[in-house]
């Protein structure tokens with residue numbers, strides 16, 4: 066609608082001039098010309114309006130329209146949230162920044178807005194400025210009470226980042242564009258496109274506090290199921306951030322006995338009466354060991370973040386932590402919306418169950434396991450208190466099968482490419498040789514014959530749009546053409562296609 070309005074203005078203005086020049090002409094001539102002009106303007110609306118709907122990149126002109134239409138009574142077309150509407154606040158420390166910044170470099174791109182908050186100055190002459198956010202030093206917090214035994218009062222500095230950013234933005238030109246403040250740690254890796262997909266679902270002009278709980282049930286009992294865990298990251302709508310700024314310093318003084326920065330935010334949110342809006346794609350990772358089980362059965366929601374990357378095992382085995390994340394980013398670049406999304410199917414001839422976590426792993430298991438089993442994460446990790454039973458977690462988990470025959474064969478992503486000609490992605494997964502190679506006496510083909518798996522999939526950037534209900538993709542094992550290579554097609558389920566084992 067923006068260009069339409071813009072195009073009209075000079076046009077009708079010219080016409081008005083013409084009218085005044087022809088003031089001598091007859092009244093009827095004037096009226097008929099007026100009617101024709103109005104008719105032209107009216108019909109132009111219908112010609113230009115659909116053109117605008119088709120045009121694919123209207124953001125700039127839409128901003129202008131917002132301004133020009135304000136107060137006119139016409140509902141303003143809302144520009145959808147983009148990454149430049151977000152300001153990141155990264156909680157960091159001088160001591161660890163040199164190492165932790167490698168995590169931030171993985172996801173930070175030029176053009177993003179945000180600040181890394183440190184406790185003191187560091188020599189930054191060896192960093193490329195555009196590949197990292199600017200650094201600021203938090204203001205002094207000596208006046209605040211901190212009474213958590215054996216805690217670290219840097220928690221107060223970190224909790225105040227939201228307020229310090231509101232103050233920083235206050236009255237600036239860039240403030241007009243800010244919709245969300247997103248907090249994360251220096252060891253948090255975001256998937257920015259998925260973060261935006263989540264934020265688009267919410268009205269940034271209202272009060273929203275969006276994030277997720279810990280994986281550890283005990284953590285959530287100790288802190289709260291209503292708290293957004295800081296390392297997983299959380300988003301605060303800008304009006305709410307401003308409301309928080311007004312009261313945060315008073316609020317903090319009421320909770321000197323709390324431990325961290327995120328529980329202080331939660332305490333203040335409770336005073337503001339704003340609940341946590343839970344989005345399960347934020348991952349705190351209060352875990353030790355392999356996150357394989359969790360990321361191979363990701364909930365049906367976009368993966369927004371991963372955290373505690375120095376604590377959990379590397380995302381891919383036998384690699385450095387940063388390089389492993391780089392590999393995950395390589396598939397994220399091709400189809401971020403589908404990253405780690407699980408699909409389940411069966412190799413009918415072999416009676417195997419196949420589970421794809423797109424861009425991350427493929428698992429092949431002897432026997433037919435139902436989707437209701439396969440969608441539950443296996444406990445390849447232990448919880449924050451080093452416990453490993455099913456009651457330790459804030460979600461359902463299951464044991465990796467005790468039956469040696471049903472141990473999954475795991476294939477990790479090795480490569481992902483875009484096949485532009487066919488409009489699809491091709492990802493390759495290679496067999497991970499566990500130390501442990503079980504004996505199995507079932508009279509049944511061994512999935513170990515499969516050395517690699519190739520997955521074809523069309524990118525699906527709109528799968529999380531507001532008007533779409535979440536649904537698991539379907540996968541189909543294609544006929545084997547080459548010994549040792551399984552080929553799978555993944556995509557939206559077709560009409561009447563369901564996940565069932567069927568002998569054709």
Ligand SMILES: *[C@@H]1O[C@H](CO)[C@@H](O)[C@H](O)[C@H]1NC(C)=O
Nearest residue numbers: 157158160184216217218219
């Ligand atoms: C508190 O954390 C900072 C880093 O943020 C660290 O330098 C300092 O040693 C810690 N203090 C204590 C008492 O653990």
Ligand SMILES: *[C@@H]1O[C@H](CO)[C@@H](O)[C@H](O)[C@H]1NC(C)=O
Nearest residue numbers: 163186187188189190191192
């Ligand atoms: C920064 O530069 C100075 C001299 O140019 C050098 O001596 C110093 O080691 C550098 N610091 C870092 C952290 O690279």
Ligand SMILES: *[C@@H]1O[C@H](CO)[C@@H](O)[C@H](O)[C@H]1NC(C)=O
Nearest residue numbers: 228231232233235236310311
């Ligand atoms: C923002 O600026 C206004 C005007 O200078 C000032 O009154 C207000 O206190 C500022 N707010 C913050 C949060 O800095």
Ligand SMILES: *[C@@H]1O[C@H](CO)[C@@H](O)[C@H](O)[C@H]1NC(C)=O
Nearest residue numbers: 514515545546547548549550
């Ligand atoms: C695949 O390999 C097996 C054993 O390595 C062999 O028996 C079989 O004939 C091969 N099949 C094809 C299609 O090459």
